[in-house]
Structure formats: C-alpha cells, structure tokens
Amino acid sequence: MPELPEVAALTSFVAENGGGQKVSKVSVSALGLLATVEPAPAALVGATLTATTRHGKFLDFQFSPSSSRQADRPIHLVLFLARAGWLRWSDALSSVMPKMGGPIAMRLWFENGSGFDLTEAGSRKSMTLWLVKDPLQVPGVAALGPDALTLTLEQFADLMARSPSRVKNVITDQRSLAGIGNAYSDEILHTAMVSPFAVAKKLTDDAVARLYASMRSVLITASSRLEGQEAARLKGEKRSGMRVHGMFGLPCPVCGDTVAQVEFADKSLQYCPTCQTGGRKLADRGMSRLLT
Missing domain, CATH: 3.20.190.10 (MutM-like, N-terminal)
Known part of the structure; x- marks a missing residue:
C-alpha cells in the first residue's frame, strides 16, 4: 500500500x-x-x-x-x-x-x-x-489524525500516553496519526528498537523519544529518496529502502540476527528479535505474548 x-x-x-x-x-x-x-x-x-x-x-x-x-x-x-x-x-x-x-x-x-x-x-x-x-x-x-510529519514530540508523547493499544497499531491508525502503514511502521519500530507489540502507554520517555525521532527520520529519508522519481519507479524504490519489512529470513542489517515475522489474516509484520524484543520471538497468529 x-x-x-x-x-x-x-x-x-x-x-x-x-x-x-x-x-x-x-x-x-x-x-x-x-x-x-x-x-x-x-x-x-x-x-x-x-x-x-x-x-x-x-x-x-x-x-x-x-x-x-x-x-x-x-x-x-x-x-x-x-x-x-x-x-x-x-x-x-x-x-x-x-x-x-x-x-x-x-x-x-x-x-x-x-x-x-x-x-x-x-x-x-x-x-x-x-x-x-x-x-x-x-x-x-x-477523520484523519495529525500528519506524521507535522506532529510535535509533545503531541506524540501524549498520543502514546493515552493509548492502551500495541504501538504498531497506534502509529498505523489513521485516526490517530496520518500517513504511516504496515511497511514504514516496521521500519520505524526497528530503527527505534521498539517491539511492535509493546503497549504504547507503557513506553518509557526514552523509548517515546526514540520512536518519534525514528518516525521522522524514516519518513523524511524515504521521501527524499523518492522525490523526483517517475511514478513507475516508486514501488521499486520503496522496496529497495527497506531494512526489515519484507525481509523475513534475511540477516538484520544492524546486528545480523535473522529477521522474524508475525502473520495475520491479511498481512504480516517483520522485526528483528535482537534489536527489538531482547532476542525473543513474538508469538505468531496475532498473539501478543512472547514465546518462552
């Protein structure tokens, strides 16, 4: 998308x-x-x-x-x-x-x-x-929420503090935050070293600050890379810039661990266990608990 x-x-x-x-x-x-x-x-x-x-x-x-x-x-x-x-x-x-x-x-x-x-x-x-x-x-x-690139850190922190949902769901809910979908949310969470299943309101101040900085960095970098490209090339350019999304089974470019994924009925998410979940794999089939 x-x-x-x-x-x-x-x-x-x-x-x-x-x-x-x-x-x-x-x-x-x-x-x-x-x-x-x-x-x-x-x-x-x-x-x-x-x-x-x-x-x-x-x-x-x-x-x-x-x-x-x-x-x-x-x-x-x-x-x-x-x-x-x-x-x-x-x-x-x-x-x-x-x-x-x-x-x-x-x-x-x-x-x-x-x-x-x-x-x-x-x-x-x-x-x-x-x-x-x-x-x-x-x-x-x-019904759109504030744009992901116009939100201030204070507004973003307030959004996180008020939400009992998983952080990935919060940043992809267009009513809360406009512009981010499944692919870039994976990239943002990986860059911020935050689990996609972390509860938004339980994030530390440091994690919120990292997530906000990563959101801006990932979106601005991608926008700059795509600027001026012909419409026919945009999909390929998007894929070429991904580090974890769509990279299931490949090495994480940061730590070398194998990129893992969680599958849902109509989509999947990818993440790095070492960078984002303390080395543990998230349970599949949309369950939020960690495998032991």
Whole structure:
C-alpha cells in the first residue's frame, strides 16, 4: 500500500508533469471506483489541474473550471489507492477508451496528450475516488489524525500516553496519526528498537523519544529518496529502502540476527528479535505474548 512518502512523491510528480494542463476527456471503467455522484466525472473536462497535495495517504488533485463564476468552485479529485491501486502516468496516453471491468479503473487525458490511468491489481477492489468541492467531504479525510510529519514530540508523547493499544497499531491508525502503514511502521519500530507489540502507554520517555525521532527520520529519508522519481519507479524504490519489512529470513542489517515475522489474516509484520524484543520471538497468529 502506498504510504506517506510514495503519496507525496506521486502528488509532486503529477504536479510537475500535469500542472497547468487542461483535461480533455475522462473515462471511468470500474463501477465501484467512484464514491460520489456529483460532480460527475464529465465536470472535469475543460478544467485545469491547478494544485496537488495529500492528506495522509489520500491524494488530492485540484481542478479549476474554465468559468470564473463564483459558483464554479474547484473540483477536488481525491484518491485512496488502498493496497493494490496505482497511478500510471504516460506522456502519450493511449486514445483508446478502457474496457469496463478491465485492469484500468479510470483514464484521464490532458489536452497535450499526456495523462494517467488508475489501475488496481488482484480481485479485491478497494481503491476509491471522490469528486468533491471540499476534501473534508471525504469521510476518510475528515477523520484523519495529525500528519506524521507535522506532529510535535509533545503531541506524540501524549498520543502514546493515552493509548492502551500495541504501538504498531497506534502509529498505523489513521485516526490517530496520518500517513504511516504496515511497511514504514516496521521500519520505524526497528530503527527505534521498539517491539511492535509493546503497549504504547507503557513506553518509557526514552523509548517515546526514540520512536518519534525514528518516525521522522524514516519518513523524511524515504521521501527524499523518492522525490523526483517517475511514478513507475516508486514501488521499486520503496522496496529497495527497506531494512526489515519484507525481509523475513534475511540477516538484520544492524546486528545480523535473522529477521522474524508475525502473520495475520491479511498481512504480516517483520522485526528483528535482537534489536527489538531482547532476542525473543513474538508469538505468531496475532498473539501478543512472547514465546518462552
């Protein structure tokens, strides 16, 4: 799933390549993609891409209509890529209309011939798109907690102190902290030398400070590495920067111990026993107790 660094890089890439361009055509070919009725996708035709931003893991593309009437406010295309969604850019986008139910969920053309496809791999379709006049009309955006890169240490410490949940769950709960998902949370916890199953409110002040510093360091480093990359290269660049996530069975780059994992129904987490859990392996199947 794209997280804060990838979403930030995608918004920058689209701004650089599509900013100031006028939409010539839009085709939505996945019935479950669009979560809003008005404005209709056709309302984007003739509008100009004037701004791009992100809200946590949501992308927000602002299109300003050609009319200068007060009632014609900009339209925000808000996109949640979910686990398997992606934006595929082309400087010379195919003129062919995508087939209903095919691999392309939406195709948007600009007048200069460029544009992008929205695609989603697999049979489970969770990618969602909203067309709204205000991003806060999107329930997921309205419910977001503070952004992971704008939170102060004091605010972060207060968040930890108030939560009885596992620390990994806290930092990936978008209502508490926006932008971090499964992959970067593994990296942050490993860098901070904190167990993913540690209870947030029981962390020492030192552990909280390490976790906060690691969160900023991991996200800023990843964002810097991805900045300026083409959209097609972002997934590969993300994987290349991982130290423990997705590295089950490989040596930890810090201590050389074997990276372990805990599997859940629809995902898994990876960690280093030596760096994070005092050399002990966490019980699998989502159980929080340690094996003895």
